[in-house]
Amino acid sequence: MRGVVMYGPGDVRVEERETPTIVEPTDAIIRLAATCICGSDLWPWRGADDVDATPMGHEYAGVVTAIGDDVKNVRVGDFVVGSFFASDNTCEICRAGYQSRCVHGEPGAPTGAQAEFARIPLADGTLVATPGQPDADLIPSLLAASDVLGTGWFAAVAAEVGPGKTVAVVGDGAVGLLGVLAAKQLGAERIIAMSRHADRQALAREFGATDIVEERGDDGVTRIKELTDGLGAHSVIEAVGTQESMMQAIRSTRPGGHVGYVGVSHDVELPGQELFFSGVHLHGGPAPVRRFLPDLIQLIWNREIDPGKVFDLTLPLADAAEGYRAMDERRAIKVLLTVD
Numbered sequence: 001m002r003g004v005v006m007y008g009p010g011d012v013r014v015e016e017r018e019t020p021t022i023v024e025p026t027d028a029i030i031r032l033a034a035t036c037i038c039g040s041d042l043w044p045w046r047g048a049d050d051v052d053a054t055p056m057g058h059e060y061a062g063v064v065t066a067i068g069d070d071v072k073n074v075r076v077g078d079f080v081v082g083s084f085f086a087s088d089n090t091c092e093i094c095r096a097g098y099q100s101r102c103v104h105g106e107p108g109a110p111t112g113a114q115a116e117f118a119r120i121p122l123a124d125g126t127l128v129a130t131p132g133q134p135d136a137d138l139i140p141s142l143l144a145a146s147d148v149l150g151t152g153w154f155a156a157v158a159a160e161v162g163p164g165k166t167v168a169v170v171g172d173g174a175v176g177l178l179g180v181l182a183a184k185q186l187g188a189e190r191i192i193a194m195s196r197h198a199d200r201q202a203l204a205r206e207f208g209a210t211d212i213v214e215e216r217g218d219d220g221v222t223r224i225k226e227l228t229d230g231l232g233a234h235s236v237i238e239a240v241g242t243q244e245s246m247m248q249a250i251r252s253t254r255p256g257g258h259v260g261y262v263g264v265s266h267d268v269e270l271p272g273q274e275l276f277f278s279g280v281h282l283h284g285g286p287a288p289v290r291r292f293l294p295d296l297i298q299l300i301w302n303r304e305i306d307p308g309k310v311f312d313l314t315l316p317l318a319d320a321a322e323g324y325r326a327m328d329e330r331r332a333i334k335v336l337l338t339v340d
């Protein structure tokens, strides 16, 4: 099969690789319907994370082609969606809704999901079958559910988004934009998207943003305060993971409000005294996408949401390197790779 391998910063290659097979009796093998590049794949592309001939990709949706002897919940031929963390979905942490920290957790697609096939561990707990074979136009949205939608949704839930609330979203990548969509679905009254890119602002508005703030850092905080009677937002979604974005999120939140942070943290250090006096709730981390997958799949299946709109560039798998470049240079919000 063909699959994407990263050798170092800026060095992505599509190579002929061994097709994965069942290793553990709890595994499943899927044939990807399509795959995609994640904003978090840009960290190693930019040299912020180490790679060494690393198979890439952790977002996946596709058809089960083989199952191990112990797999009971999915069958060969099922169309399935899973998360970037495999989870048994039965341990105490999973049952509490934190499948991304499952006590038996492991990477969701250890063979790499930017490929024609992937091995999925703990298939019974990890994979959720769709009600039937999806129409082709639903595949981008189902793929989005695997990570960026589930992550944006968790951020909104962690930020306690709900009716009557004002929500601010820091970050206009796919996760931030789908945080806007989630906030709308969860009943937020006002949704402020922080973005300085016209195409992303337009998609944010389409997903439900009522206001756009172009300023960032302390200027962005000042604008959020101006829009909220000087108080700050009730709920703030942080979807970047830098020192600036995290402080922007905390300072944009009113006392007693909630920050849901899902940007993968890189060298963030929180000043203790400022945090102490902020009176703000912080909740986040790697999103337990599995918690939300059944509901998200149903919303997509019923065509109530269309998160696949975050894919604004589609390329064949063979052109994955161009996809990485396009996202790195912000020419694309999110790149879908076709595997046919």
Ligand SMILES: [Zn+2]
Pocket (backbone or CB within 6 Å): 087, 088, 089, 090, 091, 092, 093, 094, 095, 099, 101, 102, 103, 104, 105
């Ligand atoms: Zn578990």
